[in-house]
Amino acid sequence: MARIEFDEYKNKLNDLKPALAELKQSLNVEAASRELERLHAMASADGFWDDPAKSQKIVQQTKQLENKCGSYERMCTDWDDLMTICEMAMEEDDDSMFDELKAGFERLQGEMESARLETLLSGEYDANNALVSFHAGAGGTEAQDWCEMLYRMITRWAERHGFTYKIMDYLEGDEAGLKSADIVIEGPNAYGFLKSESGVHRLVRISPFDASGRRHTSFSAVEVIPEIDDNVEVDIRPEDIEMQVYRSSGAGGQHINKTSSAVRLIHKPTGIVVACQQERSQFQNREVCMRMLRSKLVEIKEREHLEKISDIKGDQKKIEWGSQIRSYVFMPYTLAKDTRTGYESTNISAVMDGGLDGFINAYLTCLATGNWATKS
Numbered sequence: 001m002a003r004i005e006f007d008e009y010k011n012k013l014n015d016l017k018p019a020l021a022e023l024k025q026s027l028n029v030e031a032a033s034r035e036l037e038r039l040h041a042m043a044s045a046d047g048f049w050d051d052p053a054k055s056q057k058i059v060q061q062t063k064q065l066e067n068k069c070g071s072y073e074r075m076c077t078d079w080d081d082l083m084t085i086c087e088m089a090m091e092e093d094d095d096s097m098f099d100e101l102k103a104g105f106e107r108l109q110g111e112m113e114s115a116r117l118e119t120l121l122s123g124e125y126d127a128n129n130a131l132v133s134f135h136a137g138a139g140g141t142e143a144q145d146w147c148e149m150l151y152r153m154i155t156r157w158a159e160r161h162g163f164t165y166k167i168m169d170y171l172e173g174d175e176a177g178l179k180s181a182d183i184v185i186e187g188p189n190a191y192g193f194l195k196s197e198s199g200v201h202r203l204v205r206i207s208p209f210d211a212s213g214r215r216h217t218s219f220s221a222v223e224v225i226p227e228i229d230d231n232v233e234v235d236i237r238p239e240d241i242e243m244q245v246y247r248s249s250g251a252g253g254q255h256i257n258k259t260s261s262a263v264r265l266i267h268k269p270t271g272i273v274v275a276c277q278q279e280r281s282q283f284q285n286r287e288v289c290m291r292m293l294r295s296k297l298v299e300i301k302e303r304e305h306l307e308k309i310s311d312i313k314g315d316q317k318k319i320e321w322g323s324q325i326r327s328y329v330f331m332p333y334t335l336a337k338d339t340r341t342g343y344e345s346t347n348i349s350a351v352m353d354g355g356l357d358g359f360i361n362a363y364l365t366c367l368a369t370g371n372w373a374t375k376s
Contacts, residue, residue: 003090003093005098006086006089006090006098006101007086007090009082009086009101009102009105010083010086010087010090012105013079013082013083013086013105016079016108016109016112017079019112019116020075020076020079020112023072023075023112023115023116023119024072026116026119027068027072027115027118027119029068029069029072032065032068032069033069035065036062036065036066036069039058039061039062039065040062042058043055043058043059043062064127064188067188068118071111071115072115074111075108075111075112075115078104078107078108078111079108081104082101082104082105082108085097085100085101085104086101089101113361117193117360117361117364118189120364120365120367120368121189121192121193121364123192123195124302125191125192125226125228125299125302126189126191126192126195126226127188127189127191127192128190128191128226128227128228128229129184129185129186129187129190129191129226129227130184130185130190130191130193130194130195130224130225130226130227131168131182131183131184131224131225131226131227131292131295131296132154132165132182132183132184132185132194132197132222132223132224133180133181133182133222133223133224134147134150134151134178134180134181134182134220134221134222134223135147135179135180135220135221135222135223136173136177136178136179136180136220137200137218137219137220137221138219139216139218139219140174141173141174141175141176141177141209142207142209142210142216142218143177143218143219143220144173144174144175144176144177144178144179145173145176145177145208145209145218146177146201146203146218146219146220147173147177147178147179147180147181147220148173148176148177148178149177149203149352150201150220150222151178151181151183152352153351153352153353153354153356154185154194154197154222154354154356155183155354156353156354157194157354157355157356158185158187158190158354159354160354161187161193162187163185163186163187163190164185164186164187165183165184165185165186166183166184166186166278167181167182167183167278168182168183168184168275168276168277168278168288168292169181169182169262169264169275169276169277169278170182170277175209176209182274182275182276182292184227191224191225191226191227192364193360193364194224194360195224195226195363196356196359196360196363196364197222197224197356197359197360198222198223198224198225198325199221199222199323199324199325199326200219200220200221200323200324200325201219201220201221201222201324201325201326201327201328202217202218202219202324202326202327202328203216203217203218203219203220203327203328203330204216204217204327204328204329204330204331205218205329205330205331206330206331215331219324225295225296225299226295226299227291227295228291228294228295228298228299230291232294232298234294234297234298236267236290236293236294236297240267240268240269241265241266241267241268241293242265242266242268243263243264243265243266243286244263244264244265244266245260245261245262245263245264245282246260246262246264247260247261247262248261248262248277260282261277261279261280261281261282261285262275262276262277262282262285263275263276263277263282263285263286263289264289265286265289265290265293267293267297270297270300272293272296272297274289274292274293274296275289276288276289276292324339325338325339325340326338326339326359327339328348328351328352329348330348333346334346334347334348334349335348336348336351336359338359338362338363338373339373340363340366340372340373341359341362341363341365341366341372341373342362342373343358343359343361343362343363345358345359
């Protein structure tokens with residue numbers, strides 16, 4: 001193997017050095033280290049566990065800062081190790097380390113890109129868990145099948161990135177797919193990453209439910225909101241809430257279809273509906289519903305820059321042509337294209353299997369720069 005290939009990677013590593021220095025500033029590593037020292041001192045003080053709620057918050061904050069500082073330190077160490085491999089291989093004319101160098105460089109690039117994206121997550125609720133709702137549009141079985149495909153796409157993305165998710169509510173389709181579902185995706189920055197998926201998604205394909213083999217266009221909506229901390233005060237009047245109870249259905253535990261423990265809450269002034277069938281008791285499901293309702297109201301209030309919750313009008317976007325954020329074409333060609341960012345992928349199978357990172361990266365970059373594509 002020619003010495004020149006190692007020399008090329010040495011140049012690539014030198015090109016990465018300024019980006020690594022920029023990351024240190026963007027991640028505010030020095031301030032994070034100082035804050036870690038302060039939190040460690042608090043954790044070692046007498047009586048730290050006397051207030052469990054406060055101590056748990058500090059432990060969680062400590063873990064996040066340790067992850068941030070540790071991640072940056074690992075990237076610096078990896079850079080040093082890769083540079084050492086380059087220099088040793090060139091000095092000793094040793095080709096055996098090239099595969100290790102190549103794999104290590106690609107891994108470092110990926111880690112730096114992930115870290116760069118985290119610097120774009122500066123929203124107030126970006127670090128929170130994500131409440132994700134799926135709603136099939138008009139079109140019966142075809143739209144319900146598409147809704148289930150979106151559900152699988154996003155849950156696969158969550159699994160691939162180490163997030164966990166819990167089903168809050170799941171309403172199966174009449175023949176196939178699902179009519180609606182609510183899940184909570186838990187993990188650091190879950191909302192910050194997944195907010196890019198909120199909107200109407202359009203599918204074009206030959207329908208497997210059409211005996212004539214005609215091409216169909218279907219729509220389904222995904223709603224993503226941050227799970228709001230219980231400390232955030234929200235004024236919800238009891239008389240504004242209509243509560244319905246029903247028997248659980250779909251994927252669930254042993255209580256499914258045996259008792260009317262599932263709860264649906266309707267916020268009458270806005271028309272917002274939340275439901276939960278995950279917990280064992282009606283009381284627990286109602287508590288979860290209230291948390292979901294609070295989160296939705298706070299998110300809408302913040303997004304629409306409203307003074308108070310009562311200013312929310314409850315206008316809903318129709319799940320139809322012209323309101324989509326992304327189109328997925330299965331036939332006559334394969335393409336997934338985001339109408340907001342212009343980002344596209346022809347590997348539709350990978351996208352539907354949870355390969356959303358390119359779309360998420362493009363969205364966060366546009367959000368930070370303001371350089372949006374013209375809607376098609």
